Amino acid sequence: MNPNLLPDLATFVLIVDQGSFSAAAKASGATPSAMSRSVSRLELALGNKLLHRTTRKLALSDSGKQVYDHAQEMLNAAQMAMDSGSSHQSIAQGKLTVSVPKAIGRFVVHPLMAEFFERFPKVDVCLRLEDRYMDLIDDGVDLALRISQSPSPGLYGKPLMPVSHIICATPEYLRRHGAPEDPQALRHHSCISLGETPADSRWKFRRGDKVESLQTHGRYAANHTGVRLDAVKHHLGIGSLPLFTARDALASGEIVQVLPEWEFISDYSGDLWLLWTRNKHMPAKMRAMIDYLSEKLLRPVA
Numbered sequence: 001m002n003p004n005l006l007p008d009l010a011t012f013v014l015i016v017d018q019g020s021f022s023a024a025a026k027a028s029g030a031t032p033s034a035m036s037r038s039v040s041r042l043e044l045a046l047g048n049k050l051l052h053r054t055t056r057k058l059a060l061s062d063s064g065k066q067v068y069d070h071a072q073e074m075l076n077a078a079q080m081a082m083d084s085g086s087s088h089q090s091i092a093q094g095k096l097t098v099s100v101p102k103a104i105g106r107f108v109v110h111p112l113m114a115e116f117f118e119r120f121p122k123v124d125v126c127l128r129l130e131d132r133y134m135d136l137i138d139d140g141v142d143l144a145l146r147i148s149q150s151p152s153p154g155l156y157g158k159p160l161m162p163v164s165h166i167i168c169a170t171p172e173y174l175r176r177h178g179a180p181e182d183p184q185a186l187r188h189h190s191c192i193s194l195g196e197t198p199a200d201s202r203w204k205f206r207r208g209d210k211v212e213s214l215q216t217h218g219r220y221a222a223n224h225t226g227v228r229l230d231a232v233k234h235h236l237g238i239g240s241l242p243l244f245t246a247r248d249a250l251a252s253g254e255i256v257q258v259l260p261e262w263e264f265i266s267d268y269s270g271d272l273w274l275l276w277t278r279n280k281h282m283p284a285k286m287r288a289m290i291d292y293l294s295e296k297l298l299r300p301v302a
Contacts, residue, residue: 005042005045006074007038008038008039008041008042008045009067009071009075010071010075011024011028011035011038011039012038012039012042012067012068013072013075014028015035015039015058016058016060016064016068016153016154017153017154017278019057019058020057020058021035039051042067046063046067048063048064048067049061049063049064050064050067050068072156076156076278090283090284091122091284092120092122092123092284092285092287092288093122093123093284094122094123094283094285095124095125095126096124096125096126096142096143096286097125097128097140097141097142097143098125098128098141098142098143098145098289099128099134099136099141099143099145100127100128100129100130100144100145101129101130101145101146101147102129102130102131102224103224103242103245104145104147104163104244104272105127105145106129106226107225107226107242107244107245108244108272108297109145112292112293113125113127116292119288119292120285120288120292123289125289128141136155136275136276136277137277142276142283142289143274143275143276143286143289143290144274145160145272145273145274145275146272146273146275147268147269147270147271147272147273148270148271148273149270149271150273152275155275155276155277155278156275156276157273157275157276158273158274158290158298159271159272160272160273160274160293160294160297160298161271161272161297162269162270162271162272163242163244163268163269163270163271163272164243164264164266164269165240165241165242165243165264165266166241166246166257166258166260166264167186167191167203167238167240167241167258167264168238168239168241168249168250168255168256168257168258169232169235169237169238169239169255169256169258170232170233170235170255170256171255172235173232173235173236173237173238174256174258176235177189180238180258180259182212182259182262183203183205183213183214183259184212186203186214186216186238187214187215187216187217189216189237189238190218190219190220190236190237191203191216191217191237191238191239192218192220192221192232192236192237192238192239192240193216193218193221193239193240194222194223194228194240194268195221195222195223196223199267200221201215201216201217201218202214202215202216203216203240203264204264205259205262205264205265206262206263206265207261207262207263211265218237219236219237220236220237225241228240228241229241229245229255232249232255233249233254233255238258240264240266242268272297274293274294276290
């Protein structure tokens, strides 16, 4: 690796993040021509076209996507090295705004806050529980937790935990109505779904290479996992739940997983990513929360 190319890699990431040479030049204080020369040097050294340039926008080539991902990881590692070197010289303090989906906030993050406040008595936290997309800059967010397959372009992040869904019922409900032996048997049960779109009541399952889907029916739907959990506990039907919501009730035996040998396929599954924007110097309060959530959640749970 030619160390002289490191500034060009950083410039390349900045151009992609900003969306244009002119925007990147403005952000860095350089000129658009300097930005262009930097990318040209990089393309020449790598022997590949990284950007397709038109009059209106930039598009990454296949090679450019790979280089961007690795270069972003490099910058992230460099930033973390800088942060670790300076973290001992600053105290975590001030207000921290964290955006988090409602269910994740209620069942995963909120229970961790008491210990966080004990560890970091000078940090105040504003937890914004929103299922809508929130822009970290425009909405004044320091950190965001999102369920995704990969982080949004231009953001740094790390996957904390997988998020999966299961279907559950009470032993009493199954005693009254019988336990389904396969997914198609759910047609004869009252199924409690998310209810935001018609697709939410069409359930899909996988076992090995076999995939089955069916249209479920039920008298109750709710777009809040806590409400669906409560409905299941009151024997109202078989409900779809994130595993992190159902875990305690499953452990106590209050509810049981239905069709455990089948994987319930949900559009709301994926990895829980902790995301933040790149800063020349990460505030100690952000580093404190990143390290704390990583310590608590960076393990194979759902």
